[in-house]
Amino acid sequence: LNGISISFGDDADRSEVIERFLWKVGRGEQRRQILHALDFMRALHAVSGSPPQVFDELSELLDRYELDAEPLVELKQLVAIVEQCGVPHQQIVLNLSLGRGVSYYTGLVFEIHTQDGDGFDAQLCGGGRYDRLMRAVGSSRDVKACGFAFGVERLLAQLSRSDLPQSIATQALVIPISQSDVPYALHVARAARSQGLRTELDVTGHGVGAGLKLAAKKQMLLAIIVGDSEQRTGGVTIKNLKTGQESFSLLDSLVEGLPLKVEQHRLTARVNPTIHASAATYGQQECKEVPDDQQR
Incomplete structure (x- = not known):
């Protein structure tokens, strides 16, 4: 039993837990329950x-x-x-x-x-x-x-x-409004990178306000905000952090009309x-x- 990797909580003494386990194994009904649980763990593993x-x-x-x-x-x-x-x-x-x-x-x-x-x-x-x-x-x-x-x-x-990337500034931060928007935000980040936009994803989960402050602190040019409405329409809301202007863009045309230079190719690792x-x-x-x- 000492060789089994099991978490017993913060304060539980391992030897005490094992001693109580062995005592319970000798009791009829509890023995059946323990064997049932061990059967499940064996099947799960x-x-x-x-x-x-x-x-x-x-x-x-x-x-x-x-x-x-x-x-x-x-x-x-x-x-x-x-x-x-x-x-x-x-x-x-x-x-x-x-x-x-x-x-x-x-x-x-x-x-x-x-x-x-x-x-x-x-x-x-x-x-x-x-x-x-x-x-x-x-x-x-x-x-x-x-x-x-x-x-x-x-x-x-x-x-x-040749696969090692150079250190270059990030241009945009994708900010999911809520936790449920994270999968779509990941999809948006990949789409932005595929169009040559150097992009990071906000994973702090602190909301749009905190995400905008993070993007400004890192001197990014754009914040790409995604939520329920963006998912329904297949697009994103883009906020220009220099001018404060917001605009809507479809996912397949993110970089059209943006006031920045995008990369013409992507680095790929082997x-x-x-x-x-x-x-x-x-x-x-x-x-x-x-x-x-x-x-x-």
Whole structure:
């Protein structure tokens, strides 16, 4: 039992939890419940494959054990966001037995892999959700967080020198009005980049007002605002941060009439990443309602 990676909470003593577990195993009804839970965990850890395959297997498994399907809904939303970032589901592997080997993770963990020149698997990046790490290293409170690290040497080994981008100023910031607008905002950011517009995405979730201040602080020229109305019409609202003027534009003609120079080509890297993710547990996302005075 000491070899099982299980989170027992902030204050629970591991040896005490294991002792109570062993005591309960010896009791009839509780023994059956524990064995039932262990059967579920065993079946859950065997689930691995492409998103469509895993979604079907998880749906059947949750139905069989009469469990809430909300984690599956969250997993589908996450995969949709990853796909909007340009990674097709054929390159995503969901492995519910994946672990990162450290105990501070409290939710989903992920890795990014590619193949080296000899065809061998090479891990480029790894990370995940950890909501209690800051307290563990001395903070007075928990801080909801997600982080990752790249292996710089491995990453550089996969890139030819001509693929390395130059440091150039960002021209536009895409600002989603609410959390539900993030997938569309990712799609907009990709479309803007494909048209040569150097673009970042606001991931702070603090609303339009804070996003505009962030864009101004970074001396960007444009803010691209997306919400429900923009999604319905297939466009965006563009705010010129120099003049304060706002205009509407369809997604396929973002750069037409803009007072700036756009790049005529895009840099492409010769890395073909595969994302491996484990979604057996979830950290709780902190969602905030955007006040009316921040809605444009």
